[in-house]
Amino acid sequence: MRKKITIVGSGNVGATTAHWMASKELGDVVLIDIIPGVPQGKGLDLLEAMPIEKRDCFVLGTEDYKDTANSDIVVITAGIPRKPGMSRDDLLNTNYKIMQDVVGKVVTNSPNCILIIVSNPLDAMAQAAYKISGFSRNRVIGMAGVLDSARFRAFIAMELGVSVENVTAFVLGGHGDTMVPLPRYSTVAGVPITELMEKSTIERLVQRTRDGGAEIVKYLKTGSAYYAPSAAVTEMTEAILKDKKKILPCAAYLEGEYGIHGLFVGVPCKLGARGIEDVWEIRLTDEEMAALKKSADSVKELVAVVGV
Numbered sequence: 225m226r227k228k229i230t231i232v233g234s235g236n237v238g239a240t241t242a243h244w245m246a247s248k249e250l251g252d253v254v255l256i257d258i259i260p261g262v263p264q265g266k267g268l269d270l271l272e273a274m275p276i277e278k279r280d281c282f283v284l285g286t287e288d289y290k291d292t293a294n295s296d297i298v299v300i301t302a303g304i305p306r307k308p309g310m311s312r313d314d315l316l317n318t319n320y321k322i323m324q325d326v327v328g329k330v331v332t333n334s335p336n337c338i339l340i341i342v343s344n345p346l347d348a349m350a351q352a353a354y355k356i357s358g359f360s361r362n363r364v365i366g367m368a369g370v371l372d373s374a375r376f377r378a379f380i381a382m383e384l385g386v387s388v389e390n391v392t393a394f395v396l397g398g399h400g401d402t403m404v405p406l407p408r409y410s411t412v413a414g415v416p417i418t419e420l421m422e423k424s425t426i427e428r429l430v431q432r433t434r435d436g437g438a439e440i441v442k443y444l445k446t447g448s449a450y451y452a453p454s455a456a457v458t459e460m461t462e463a464i465l466k467d468k469k470k471i472l473p474c475a476a477y478l479e480g481e482y483g484i485h486g487l488f489v490g491v492p493c494k495l496g497a498r499g500i501e502d503v504w505e506i507r508l509t510d511e512e513m514a515a516l517k518k519s520a521d522s523v524k525e526l527v528a529v530v531g532v
């Protein structure tokens with residue numbers, strides 16, 4: 225049987241995620257939204273591309289949760305994106321209300337699914353989805369680290385004039401201004417970038433990574449990034465559906481790892497058929513650990529506002 229993937233929210237991130245997933249033939253895709261006609265139109269349009277792309281994926285757009293029944297993966301992108309001058313945290317109350325509306329319906333129709341949360345502020349929304357769903361912690365995953373790391377990788381590859389395929393990078397912590405890029409664990413063909421670039425160059429790339437989302441919001445003016453975010457969700461989904469046991473930075477509910485309790489924070493995770501199958505506790509310097517704790521504290525403050 226083909227796998228079934230539901231994407232809640234068929235705006236920029238949702239529709240582009242459907243596009244990447246269908247083009248990789250990961251499964252049948254259901255797009256759902258509250259705007260009448262939009263998911264149906266985008267879904268049908270994408271379905272009609274499948275003969276050209278030679279992909280056997282059925283794509284359906286709908287406003288009815290019954291059509292999402294028994295999904296293997298549900299990606300939640302529903303919510304407002306930020307505009308210039310806004311931080312991700314400014315979206316908290318609006319998107320929390322949307323999360324309350326969406327998660328219950330998803331869970332009723334797909335009680336065995338794995339949830340991948342995309343809506344911002346990411347860590348707080350993942351925490352909300354975890355609490356509302358009642359799912360075990362391996363089945364609720366936040367997407368941020370794959371995107372933030374991809375931005376860092378792109379900047380490293382451009383700076384050194386090397387293939388992006390040679391570059392690996394890790395960005396941990398919350399998906400916000402306090403995210404923690406880890407140069408010591410970021411490599412080009414296995415060589416740490418700390419051996420390849422001046423400290424000041426690395427700091428410049430780290431800062432551009434932290435500001436990566438805002439840089440795009442400033443250009444777009446009416447919304448935020450969606451190509452790289454949706455490619456990131458697609459990589460996570462593929463790792464789960466193909467049981468790849470892939471190590472990716474994801475927002476996970478920590479129960480003591482890194483000394484953090486009861487909070488979603490970005491850490492290295494093993495993604496396989498059961499969702500988050502392991503959380504890797506890598507050795508951090510005192511400085512890196514302090515940055516991770518600071519990042520976790522800012523997630524804690526947000527989570528407290530909505531009481532999840």
Ligand SMILES: NC(=O)c1ccc[n+]([C@@H]2O[C@H](COP(=O)([O-])OP(=O)(O)OC[C@H]3O[C@@H](n4cnc5c(N)ncnc54)[C@H](O)[C@@H]3O)[C@@H](O)[C@H]2O)c1
Nearest residue numbers: 233234235236237257258302303304305342343344367453
């Ligand atoms: N985690 C990340 O790294 C990351 C990256 C990019 C965007 N985001 C976030 O993803 C979210 C979506 O971004 P976008 O650019 O696709 O925005 P968008 O405005 O293009 O799309 C959002 C869609 O959600 C729909 N929606 C709103 N309420 C809904 C509900 N109750 N049920 C179903 N659908 C509903 C809207 O109608 C809209 O079509 C934003 O919160 C954005 O900040 C997160």
